[in-house]
Amino acid sequence: MSVTHAPSEVILGRRQLFMLPTRFGLLFALLLVVQLLTAIxxxxxxxxxxxxxxxxxxxxxxxxxxxxxxxxxxxxxxxTPVFAGxxxxxxxxxxxxxxxxxxxxxxxxxKKEIASVDISAQDSADVELPIPTKKRGHLAIPPVTVTTRFPLGLLYSWxxxxxxxQSCLVYPRPADSMPRRTRDQETLDSMHGLGAGGDDYIGTREFHPGDSPHHVDWKAVARGEGWYIKQFGGGYQPTIWLDWDTLPDLDTETRLSVLTRWVLDAERDGMLYGLRLPEKTLAPANGEYHQHECLRALALFGQKS
Structure with missing residues (x-):
């Protein structure tokens, strides 16, 4: 059977619709013939x-x-994007x-019924089509057929x-939890600058006249190391690179699964994380959008985006 393609929507015209009698319709026609012969x-x-x-x-x-x-x-x-499986x-x-x-x-x-709906005049309805996924990448929406037996069930139109x-983005299947490997040490450098007023200890600086004595590093003074002021701030998060080259002993799909797991773990832990792939590098950040971009890069690795 031929397939009708459309950019994003299609309107069913006369050339796209077919109609045949149902089994009940054939029985009804036979009954009419018998009734006509009886009348004659x-x-x-x-x-x-x-x-x-x-x-x-x-x-x-x-x-x-x-x-x-x-x-x-x-x-x-x-x-909505999903993970393979x-x-x-x-x-x-x-x-x-x-x-x-x-x-x-x-x-x-x-040939399997997904849903049956009634649609009022000048109205619309949504139908969900669930499709299992097996591998990462773009999954195209499969062809569907629209049918009806309205009003009497005598005829079947399709x-x-x-x-x-339309396609669905399928992320790689996350691997089981495993320790992160990185070529760079995690740092406490903030990607957003200093955030004064927080509760996190971020280091010291030289003492200046007028500084509060409550923030003086008295232990350093007692050791004769000079006068320093303890600094506290907010928004300081560990930064880590998730690097393709740190997994040389794994095949491509396993590497992608492990990196997917690391992206999810880093986002869960509130870290700033960057992603290094042979064909693409994403700078350290975090948040829902950054996580999606990292997972998208992993899903489309080696494929046309």
Missing amino acids: NYGNGLAYALTFLLGSLAVVSMLYTHRNLFRLRLAAGIC ETAVFRIHLTNDSDTPRFGVTILHE SRRVALE
């Missing part, structure tokens, strides 16, 4: 009327079955721009397979 055999006017009435309902239902999907708009939503959840946004509601709109993936242009 007995010349019964009421039997003729009932046959033509039921036949008219079947013909009208064709229009409603087709219209239930016609001009329905599908768009890809945002997929977890389930990526794609979101498909269904929009009904018409003035009539849509009932029993069903989304299929690999669309071509629709492949929206």
